[in-house]
Amino acid sequence: MLYSKYEWRIREAAPTITERLAHDLSLPPIVASLMASRGIQSAEDGRKFLYGTFELTHDPYLMQGMREAVPRIRKALEDREHVLIYGDYDADGVSSTSLMIHLMRYLGASYDIYIPHRSNEGYGLHNHALDWAHQQGVSLVITVDTGISAVEQIAYANSLGIDVIVTDHHEPPEVLPEAYALINPKIPTCPYPFKGLAGVGVAYKLAQALVGDPPEEWLQIVSIGTIADLMPLTGENRVLVKHGIESMRKTRYEGIRCLLEVSGIHVEQVTAVNVAFSMAPRINASGRLDHAGRAVTLLTTEHREEAERLAWELDGLNKDRQQVVENIVQEALGMVQNRWGGQEIPPVIVLAGEGWNVGVVGIVASKILERFYRPVVILGIDPETGNCKGSARSIPGFDIYAALLTCKDVMDHFGGHPSAAGMSLHRDRLEAFEQGLHRYAEDALEAEHLIAVCEADLEASLSEVSVPILEQMEQLGPFGMANAVPKIVFRDVVIKDVRKIGKEGKHLKLRLQQKREVIDAISFGWGHLADILPVGSAVDVLGELSVNEWNGSRKVQLMIQDICANYQQVFDYRGIKEPIREIQRWRAELEPHLRCPAVRSAVVYAKDSHPEIKSQLYDMCLWVYDRNAGIVPDNEIAASGSQEEISVLFVLDVPETAEQLAAFMSAFHSVPNIFMLHPTRNLRERLQIPDREQFKKLYVSLAGMTSAPMPEIEVVTRLQKQTSLSSRMLVKVLDVFEELAFIQRDQGQITFVPKPEKKPLDASRHFRELSDLADMEQHLLHADTEQLTQWMTSRTKGVS
The missing domain is CATH 1.10.10 (Arc Repressor Mutant, subunit A)
Known part of the structure; x- marks a missing residue:
């Protein structure tokens, strides 16, 4: 039995609504069903969703603070004041800063930009940066994607005679800064109808207020920041990003064109998914491992050679970032094992390491969350000062920003959203910080919150999907947060071919068949599953469809997100070399898929056949064949446990007698997964x-x-x-x-x-x-794999 990683919840679409949408909008039933499952109830709503334009956006002057900000900026332009654009180092901050540069150029302003260094300075507005701005003659600071929490810093700017206009989209604190103007749709008193704008979206609304009808190509920058910052692609964001992606397909921005090319993306075919998984990581890598200014220059340069150089530099930084992340993830996993190995993992995981690059701790937190499905905080410790900077990632139903609020007394600084946040504190306060989060989680987290859920849009058969159908599905894009790429469940598909692909066999490629239909499927990072997906296995898969183009041929391809087999499985590895080492590898790699912690893993072998087993597999249930009893426990874990709870059984030797076989089958008749690892015998x-x-x-x-x-x-x-x-x-x-x-x-x-x-x-x-x-x-010993599997399955079903 191959367990799914997630609990699959399939949205239900009312058949009557699906039929009405299909008829009124001339859509295939599967596309109409996808729209209905996303809450679209009428043809009118469907037309707005599919074809909505700028009439669905809102007047920028509905945003609180806009009527104060615009005259102040125009005065600065008239008086030739020197303006400072103060941004952030993530992709949204880079996009916001880049958009403001385009705006300043368009307006002919005198301006400078400042983005703090992630590792050396950290997030937010800093007094030393304001001192520098004052020395440069700056009299107006416009923040983008930051500033809403900078109460003390803005007070300091005021004392220097510098006016500050804040444009931000982060959660506002209880006490707001006394800025010249605060523009943030999340301020409780702000009447702006749409609250989901990214930092770059708020900056764009300011640009709209200043110039009326900004150049369409600015929406390319808006798209990048909105997608990268995981903002919902609904409402106004959907319109902005949709038009931004369409503009990007014919972009004149050299930086965007070069970044797409370096990412291996055809400019004319770029999608929001490409932006999320190819462009955004490279832009973010600039601020994580170097300085975000390099990415800003890329998005604003007008020179092809400079754009090419910077795009390749960001690509190199991204590769370095991937290796740094992998190293920290392995260290973090080791910490989890050392702290809680064999025990229940706490409801919030807090891990801190000396020298961990604070530019990537957010990515590490996401990967640890994915592994254990709990809110995670990862902090890098400066070994000289003891200062910690970290990032948090959370699960649905647990507001990490609210959790941090309860611990604000032990932190120097924090900010963020319900799903992601950042913080800084001294290592001496780590224990109090962790305990505070645990206390909050005890009240806020319920058992159902800790169940990883994947929402699928519908079930379908392979015969229902084709290239033309997928092309019509693309009308539902741009895809991203709150409008995900459709996830579809295909049941009882048979594996016709299985291969590990990519560097070190890290990825999985399958060929799946259902009746006469065949489809290729890819799963990134799941190459290890090839060991437990033998040809001929019937599985259920959940994934996203795409069109794969190769040598002029276009075929439907499935990107697998999850997979399961809901029946007992027997894996034929007879005669394998070094079976004990393979057992250790499988348990480490396949635990989430086989649910085989040590106490639920059993090994059966002949007495004295493997003298090293007790030292290497000491934490597992060990059983040996016995002439009288048939089979007996060979360590305390096996003696005190229950065979009914065993989830995976490794057979290292065959029984010597039929009585031993009967005892073996009786003891382990309900085990969902059996690995046959015993030696073969000469014919x-x-x-x-x-x-x-x-x-x-x-x-x-x-x-x-x-x-x-x-x-x-x-x-x-x-x-x-x-x-x-x-x-x-x-x-x-x-x-x-x-x-x-x-x-x-x-x-x-x-x-x-x-x-x-x-x-x-x-x-x-x-x-x-x-x-x-x-x-x-x-x-x-001598049957082929199919015969062995059928025989073992029939024997285990025949006993109880």
Whole structure:
């Protein structure tokens, strides 16, 4: 049984609404169903969703603070004041700063920009930066994607005679700064109808207020920041991003064009998904490992050569970032094992490490969250000062910003959203910080919050999807937060081919079949699953569809997000080298898919066959075959546990007798996954199921040899020449003849009994055991994988 990573919840679309949308909008039923499952109830709503334009956006002057900000900026332009654009170092901050540069150029302003260094300075407005601005003659600061929490810093700017206009979209604190103007739709008193704008979206509304109808190409910058900052692609954001992506397909911005090319994306075919997974990480890498100014220059340069150089530099930084992340993730996983190995992991995971690059701790937090499905805080510790800077990522239903509010007394600074946040504090306060989060989680987290859920849009068959259908699905884009790429469940598809692909076999490629339909499928990072997805397996898959183009051919491809097999599975690894090492690897890699912690993992083997097993697999349930009891526990974990709770069984040796097989099957009849790792045996030693005619011929052959004693080895040699039976089989035959008193054995000599008492063959215990043992070995040692699987499955189902 292959367990799904998530609990699949399939949205239900009312058939009547689906039919109405399909009819009124001339859509295929599957596309209409997708729209209905996303809450679209009428043809009018459907037309707005599919074809909505700028009439669905809002007047920028509805945003509180705009009527104060615009005249102040115009005055600065008239008086040739020097303006400072103060941004942030993430992709939204980079986009916001870049958009403001385009705006300042458009307005002919005198301006400078300032973005703090993530590692050296940290998030937000800083007094030393304001001192620098004052020295440069700045009299107006416009913040983008930051500033809403900068109460003390803005007070300091006021003292310097600098006016500050804040444009931000982060959660506002209880006490707001006394800025010249505060523009943030999330301020409780702000009447702006749409609250989901990114920082760059708020900056764009300011640009709209200043110039009326900004150049369409500015929406390309808006798209990047909105997508990268995981803002909902609904309402106004949907309109802005949709038009931004359309503009990007014919972009004149050299930086965007080069970044797409470096990412391997055809400019004319760019999508919001490409922006999220290819462009945004490279832009973010600039601020994570270097300085975000490099990415700002890329998005604002007008020179092709500079754009190419910067795009390749960001690509290199992104590769470095990936390696840094991987190293920290491994350290963090080691910490989890050391702190809570074998124990229940706390409701909020807090991990801190010296020297961890604070530019990537947010990514690390996301990966640890994905592994354990709990809110996670990852902090980098400066070993010299003891100062910690970190990022938090949370799960649905747990507001991490609200959780941090309860710990604000132990932090120097914090800010963020319900799902993601940043903070700084001293290492001496880490324990109090962690305990505070745990206390909050005890009240706020329920058991159902800790169940990873994946919402799928619908179930379908492979025959329902095609390239034309996918092209119509694309009308539902741009896809991103709150308007995800459609996730579809396909049930009972059969694996026709399985391969590991990519560097070190990290990724998985499958060929799936359902009736006559066949589809290629890819799953990134799941190459290890190839070990437990044998050809012929029937599985359920959940994934996203795309069109794969290769050599002029366009085919539907499935990007697998999750996979499961809801039946007992037997994995054939007979004769594998170093089985104990493989057991350790499988348990480490496959635990989420097999749910096999040590106490739920069992190993069965022959006594003394693996002397190293107790030192290497000491934390697992160890069982050995026994001549009398059939099978017995070989360590305390096995003795105190229940076989009913075992989720995976590793078989290192075959039973020696049918009784041992029966005991083995009885003990582990309900185990969902069985790995057969036992050695194979030479065919020359093969046993055959006894045949009465065969025994009759052997009896005649023995009679024809001599009634005088003869060495048993010579008897076996002569019989081998007359038959195709193995020497091992012939020794078993002699055991039967001896039990029936057809021969006598004495000190290695055999004597034929001329006129024995007539007895039926099945009166011999050895004959019956030989039949059972030959049948057992035929399947365990010599059958092909399909036969072995069917035999094991039928045997386990036949006992209880």
